[in-house]
Amino acid sequence: MPSALDATTNAQLRRPNLPLITLPWLACALLGLAMLMLGRFLGSYQETLMQQVGIFAIAAVSLNIVNGLAGQFSMGHAGFMAVGAYVAAATTYYGSLLHFNTAELQPGLFNFGHVLMLIGLLAGALVAAALGYLVGLPSLRLRGDYLAIVTLGFGEIVRVLLQQTSPQVNGKDPAEIAAFTDAPLRTLARIPLNGALGFEGVPAYATNLWIWTFVGITCLAAYRIKESSSGRAFLSIREDEIAARAMGINLTKYKVRAFVLAAFFAGIAGGLLAHAGVTTSPIDAGFQRSFEIIIVVVLGGLGSISGAVLAAIVFVLLPQVLHPIKDYRLVIFALLLISMMLLRPKGLFGVREIWNILPRRAAHTKPGATP
């Protein structure tokens, strides 16, 4: 008798095998590869859209760690993104000027330009993570709206500071390049990030292959975090802080950890954006961008990684699909968001993942199919 009892409980206690853990990662990398192959068939318009989707996906998945899993409402995510973007942009731009004597895109699948981009991404992510630590500290004393205001303020501070930076070295003017390469440190000390005009001319190394590889890495990391003991701690803090403390969870440590991890991947998203052929401007740190990322996270379901990716796709592509109806598209877009919140207030997937929902649906319909 006791052994039979044990067998059933054992089966229930056993952790499910990490489901299809490499699948999202593989899917993203394959998508990127496919786009590289199909690049010539896809127009540059579609390519740009896919880049935007990927970057939004990384931003949303990273915000999801702090907003979704740990339940700490951060409204300054774009600030972390912008920090990552500027650090990465400056690394590649000025690195290229030093190494190639020009900021032009270097041909080839992988060259020193790509190395510069990777160094820049890492540096940007680390700086963003360090700022995440600083912003995370007040989260111990602030809750809900108050924390939201602090993080909102952080984004605005980043934006204003970036506007005060000095003009960048003109990469098309040989005299300026020569002046820069003679005394790079003296020039860099001026923080030449081009102020309110925005940092221009960063070589666009971040193709869809790179971006979607990073989407895969980010999703895999986020998934591992969610399933780790840290992830459990985050979720429990979101549910009930007092109970979490009573269970031996160090609130300080885990709240700050959530902010640091989220900021790190936001820095990566920003760095990729800076290498996607667009001008990186201080506006990117502003609250409008932060709100967009929050919308994507809420749409996908607070805590759901695959939900965030899917919502990023919807969020970027929907306005494009609605393009033919011109000015009304934003109205329709807003209406869709409102009805979404009414029909599925927990977002597309709630806290679950797409692969947790699909088998459940299948299991639900089975008994109905055989009456």
Added chain:
Amino acid sequence: MPLLKVENLSVRYGSIRAVTDISFSIEQGEILTLIGANGAGKTTTLRAVSGMLKPTGSVHFNGHNITGTRPDILLRQGLVHCPEGRGIFSNMTVLENLELGTFTRHDNEQIHHDMQSMFTLFPRIKERLKQNAGTLSGGEQQMLAIARALLARPKLLLLDEPSLGLAPQLVQTIFKIIREINEQGVTILLVEQNAHMALQVAHHAVVLETGSIAMTGPASELAKSDAVRKAYLGC
């Protein structure tokens, strides 16, 4: 040496004194209950002991001064707080709730063994492992909260109003379980409004009135005392 020794403990919320200068101690293996009316300072005392509030005075646990030590450190030393209002994670499954009770432990074999013994102690919980904890009844939630606290392997368990909002029959069950846990060697500090039940199960009792100690002594004697009977037992 008592397992827990509280001396001249005071807690204030801003300028309001919630608890003033209280002292008591618990011997290894006994149940001590803090009883008193609403606002007497029972929960505040408990939170001060478990490090959720910063008190003045001193708290010694197992011979160490733990005054104001963070709850996550105290839990590792064997002082576990089962908070008021159950404090279960209602959007997580019952199993996930239980697993959070083992958050600070890494002895997987022993955890597995302890889980099994929780299922023996609370058979209802076992039937509901995959269910969201929020869908449990009040009594089941309380049992889950106690089971989760026990999985942290307490030497001293702080129980805050385990009978709150439960049907009389369930209150009986919960108190029976509290006695069982105690018999298995866990020392218990029990905060209760249900003085009648608390005095039946406890060895010693402390009666709190507006933040200070009104009476203290063996539970059986207090249960007979006229003052306690009038004020808390209604007879």
